Amino acid sequence: MAALSEIIAVLQDAYPPSLAESWDAVGLVCGDPIEEVRRVLVCVDPVEATVAEADELGAQLIVAHHPLLLRGVHGVPADTTKGGLVHRMIRSGIALYCAHTNADSASPGVSDALAAAIGLRVLRPLNPNADGVTGIGRIGELAEPEPFSVFVQRVADALPHTEPGVFGGGDPDRLIRTVAVSGGAGDSYLATAAEAGVDAYVTADLRHHPAGEHLEGGGPALVGLTHWASEWPWCEQASGIVRDAFAGNVDTHVSTRRTDPWTIRASREHIQ
Structure with a gap:
């Protein structure tokens, strides 16, 4: 103990x-x-x-x-x-x-865990603090470029299921190599992601108008997540920190309860 x-x-x-x-x-x-x-x-x-x-x-x-x-x-x-x-x-x-x-700002932190889950090699913070190491969000890269439609599926496969799921905005055939990620609500960093010149930006709680204006302006493709799903990978990171520090003395568990607030998804069937 x-x-x-x-x-x-x-x-x-x-x-x-x-x-x-x-x-x-x-x-x-x-x-x-x-x-x-x-x-x-x-x-x-x-x-x-x-x-x-x-x-x-x-x-x-x-x-x-x-x-x-x-x-x-x-x-x-x-x-x-x-x-x-x-x-x-x-x-x-x-x-x-x-x-x-x-x-969120620590290194490693929430966005490092999200990047790792997706399969990105982290290069630097998206919005760095003065030290250039800590800060909100991360910029990373895939081992090989892949079409945006494939990348959106990659994100969906990497994260826990939620009823809203994972959605993408952008050309399905656009090749994705460099990616910005920000766990949690991240549309305040849309301009930062665009300035960084990445191919795609993965975050949660994207709003209609900021996302639409971003895409119309030629910004990176967008991948939208629920807030909970974007931050859940951090749980294993934090659990590992405690587990490693107190090996054999403290048991650590990652919650298996989905606390995303959205529990039902309905859609109108397409009618020709």
Whole structure:
């Protein structure tokens, strides 16, 4: 076993809190740093499903990417959604630690995990910090160029299933070699991807107007993902960091609960 404080130290070394955006809320949400941890669950979202999963596993710690309490609160009463989760975790002896934009910017971080899942060799950050190593997003390359239609399928095959699936915008025959990726909502970096001269940009939460204007302007082809799917590969990365640091002493598990909010997909049949 390891003390919670020891695991936090390892996570902070991998994902320095100093890399977090000023508006973010990262770190320990609940839990006693002196308590011992035998089992850890890593997930994207700290929600009812993953808290229940941690409870079932007998985990003493949830490491989540998204913050539970991002905006300021004046209380956590048990009859509210988030307050109820806090109370359940405390009653069950489960601590919650969140690594959000610090994990996005860290090297390796969220976008490195996404790039690796797709099969990219990372070259540099998409939007680098002053050190040129950390920063949001990554630019990478495929071993060999492939048509955009093949590349979109590559992305779909690499990531967990979601009802909305994976969608592409661009010429199906366009050859793709250099690719920008940004886990999470990334349409604020459309211009950055275009300026980088990549062939395609993979990200989540793409909006209609920015995406359309980007493509009309001759920017890189776009691959759209759900937010959860784009960040889920990070869970194995974070799990591996804890597993390697406490080999034989702490069990680590990656959440198997799909917390993407979209659960139904319907489409109108094409009529000739």
